[in-house]
Amino acid sequence: MKVLSPVAFGLLLTALWWLACGVKGDEIMPTPLDTLYGFVELVESQRLWGDIVASLFRVTWGFLLAAGVGIPLGLVVGWSNRVSVAVNPTIQGLRPISPIAWIPLAIYWFGIGDGAGIFLIFVASFFPITVGTMAAVRGISLVHQRSARNFGVRGLDLFRRVLLPAAMPQIITSLRIALGVAWLVVVAAEMVGMDSGLGYLIMDARNAGARYDLIVATMFVIGAIGIVLDVLIRKLERFDEVRWGYENR
Amino acid sequence: MSRPKVVFEGVSKDFEKDGAPLAVLQDVDLSVGEGEFVCLLGPSGCGKSTLLNIAGGFEAPTRGTVRIDGEPVQGPDARRVFVFQEYGIFPWASVWDNVALGLRHLSSSEQHRIVGETIEMVGLSGFERTYPMELSGGMKQRVEVARALAVSPDVLYMDEPFGALDSLTRLSMRSELIRIWKSRKVTILFVTHDVDESIQLAERVVVFSERPGKIADIVPVDLEHPRDLGSPEYGQIKNRLYGLLGVSHSV
Numbered sequence: 001m002k003v004l005s006p007v008a009f010g011l012l013l014t015a016l017w018w019l020a021c022g023v024k025g026d027e028i029m030p031t032p033l034d035t036l037y038g039f040v041e042l043v044e045s046q047r048l049w050g051d052i053v054a055s056l057f058r059v060t061w062g063f064l065l066a067a068g069v070g071i072p073l074g075l076v077v078g079w080s081n082r083v084s085v086a087v088n089p090t091i092q093g094l095r096p097i098s099p100i101a102w103i104p105l106a107i108y109w110f111g112i113g114d115g116a117g118i119f120l121i122f123v124a125s126f127f128p129i130t131v132g133t134m135a136a137v138r139g140i141s142l143v144h145q146r147s148a149r150n151f152g153v154r155g156l157d158l159f160r161r162v163l164l165p166a167a168m169p170q171i172i173t174s175l176r177i178a179l180g181v182a183w184l185v186v187v188a189a190e191m192v193g194m195d196s197g198l199g200y201l202i203m204d205a206r207n208a209g210a211r212y213d214l215i216v217a218t219m220f221v222i223g224a225i226g227i228v229l230d231v232l233i234r235k236l237e238r239f240d241e242v243r244w245g246y247e248n249r
Numbered sequence: 250m251s252r253p254k255v256v257f258e259g260v261s262k263d264f265e266k267d268g269a270p271l272a273v274l275q276d277v278d279l280s281v282g283e284g285e286f287v288c289l290l291g292p293s294g295c296g297k298s299t300l301l302n303i304a305g306g307f308e309a310p311t312r313g314t315v316r317i318d319g320e321p322v323q324g325p326d327a328r329r330v331f332v333f334q335e336y337g338i339f340p341w342a343s344v345w346d347n348v349a350l351g352l353r354h355l356s357s358s359e360q361h362r363i364v365g366e367t368i369e370m371v372g373l374s375g376f377e378r379t380y381p382m383e384l385s386g387g388m389k390q391r392v393e394v395a396r397a398l399a400v401s402p403d404v405l406y407m408d409e410p411f412g413a414l415d416s417l418t419r420l421s422m423r424s425e426l427i428r429i430w431k432s433r434k435v436t437i438l439f440v441t442h443d444v445d446e447s448i449q450l451a452e453r454v455v456v457f458s459e460r461p462g463k464i465a466d467i468v469p470v471d472l473e474h475p476r477d478l479g480s481p482e483y484g485q486i487k488n489r490l491y492g493l494l495g496v497s498h499s500v
Contacts, residue, residue: 146307147337150325151351151400161350165341244340244382 030213038213039220047201048218052225054196058114058189059182059229062121066178070126071171074133075163084134091130099124099185100192107193117186117194124185125178132174136167169245172236179233183226198222251282254436255304255404260313262299270311272461273299277313279455279464283403286430286437288447291457292494297440298408300462304438305331305406317404327351329404330397334412338381338393344368345377347392351400363399370429371395387418394426398433407439411446423449427474444490448483449476456493465493 014032021031030038042048077084077091102123106116140163148154148162164171190199198218205214237246260277263270274296281287289297302308304315306325315322317329330351331337338347348367352360368374371391381389390410397405411419427450430437441447447454451470458465470486477483 141335143333143335143337144339146325146331146333147339147350149307150305150327150331152325152327153350153353157353161342162339165339168341240343240380241341244380247382 028210028212030216034213035216035220038211038217042201042214042217042221048221051196051198051201052221054114054117054194054200055186055190055198056225058117058197059121059179059186061114062118062186063125063179063182065118066122066125066129066182067175070129070178071133071164074130074171075137075159075167077130078134078137078167079159079163088134091127095127095131099181100188103189103193106189112193112195117189117197120189121182121186125182128174128178128181129171132177133167133171136170136174137163139170140166165241169237169242172233172242175236176230176233179229180226183222183229187222198225251284253280254283254285254317255281255438256316257300257304258314258316260300260303260310260315262296262303262308263311274303274310275461275463277462277464279467281436281438284434284436286450286452287439288451288454289438289440289457290444290447290454290490290494291442291462292459293442295457295459296462297457301331301406301408301438301440305329307331327400328402329406330400330402332390332393332397332405332407332410334409336381336389336393336413338389338396340381343378343380344373344384344392347381348395348399350396367395367399370398371425385418386414387422390414390422391425394429398429398435401433402435404436404438407437409440409442412441419446424475426450431474444487444494445478447490448472448486449478454486454490456490468493 018031018033021029073087077087099120102120103116106119106123110116110119144162144166148158153161186197187199187202190197190201191203192199194200198221201218202215205211205218236242257277257279260274261272262274263272265271277300289300291297299308303310304317304322306322306329325331339350342350345364345368348364349360352363355363368377371394373388373391373395376384376388381392384392390413393410411422414422423446426437429435439447439450441450448470454468454470456465456468457463468486468489472480472482472486
């Protein structure tokens with residue numbers, strides 16, 4: 001065998017996990033089998049689907065809003081030096097603030113519920129998308145900029161025909177990063193400030209009788225959905241209009 | 250000579266280097282006639298590309314002016330199109346959309362006619378929906394030439410356009426360029442550091458000295474197309490150009 005197969009590696013880790021449960025010997029840490037039963041219980045209780053939908057709903061809307069604002073803003077800030085001088089310091093100043101730190105304000109403004117969740121996901125995805133788009137526009141090659149100038153492409157036409165398509169491969173990469181961050185943040189937000197969603201499910205399982213089997217089962221669900229989201233967004237990279245951007249990397 | 254089309258009057262260009270001005274071009278005076286094919290030949294870094302960028306309106310001269318049809322150049326203009334070495338065509342657009350770039354203001358039927366004709370002229374029929382990524386270097390350069398010709402420019406600036414191609418493709422691109430030049434009557438300023446390329450293409454070869462670039466001499470090539478690369482006249486011009494560049498011809 002030339003490479004360790006992924007299945008074999010996963011089984012090895014599962015065996016170690018099981019072994020560790022035996023060594024520790026308490027009732028709290030769930031074994032792989034406990035986790036599987038926990039997963040079945042979640043599925044049968046019907047509750048899992050509602051929480052998945054709640055989390056995905058917040059991520060979808062927060063992410064789409066962030067893309068809708070962040071991409072145009074990134075294009076303008078990346079292209080215009082004057083706008084960049086005014087706006088970029090604020091963007092860079094807000095960027096290092098963890099989206100988690102916004103939770104109290106989000107709840108204060110929107111209350112416990114989807115509004116606060118969507119706002120937090122917006123904050124989490126807005127900065128990677130905006131900053132990624134800015135960098136993409138600044139990286140547009142000189143010959144393409146000059147071609148556009150030579151043929152008199154300007155104004156909205158410039159954005160539509162040159163800046164947006166030229167930046168698109170890198171924008172898609174930043175969307176991918178942003179969606180990953182959004183999925184991390186939605187769980188954290190739901191653990192603290194929501195009463196539904198996969199993060200809330202984890203907190204609820206802990207508070208209602210330390211059901212660690214349900215907690216670990218939910219963690220697996222979160223991981224699986226994260227992978228599916230990444231696979232879905234990577235499909236954007238296959239379009240003819242952007243494939244050029246991934247060829248020479 | 251025909252009526253002057255592109256006229257350089259005392260064009261100089263300094264770049265800033267370590268806080269001190271570095272002269273790249275010095276007092277270039279040159280008049281290119283309407284419909285003329287002129288090659289700018291010189292060693293790398295002699296400022297010939299800078300001169301072309303100044304003519305194209307992408308850079309401003311430090312001193313002097315460039316006039317086209319008597320008007321000083323202020324910036325890029327769609328009537329004078331630049332063909333870049335490193336593929337200025339857009340990789341995100343199909344061959345068709347690339348060639349149509351300069352025709353945005355025309356009706357769609359007009360666009361359709363011109364784009365179709367131009368694509369056929371450069372021999373890319375059947376590739377209209379293809380993206381540049383799937384084309385060879387030579388085909389990409391044809392797309393770029395087609396994009397330029399589609400707007401019926403009166404001047405073409407070509408900055409080592411065939412530099413990235415293999416030598417056989419380069420030869421066939423040159424003869425196609427001559428064919429196109431003859432049928433379109435367009436003025437061409439062609440930058441190259443390849444002596445043979447300049448003799449095969451130009452009516453006049455403008456030879457530049459090393460930095461700071463000055464015109465060392467202007468060598469006319471009075472040979473009919475298609476040019477016989479083995480003729481004694483060709484050899485004489487070649488010797489003269491090598492002499493002007495200060496390089497020995499034998500290796």
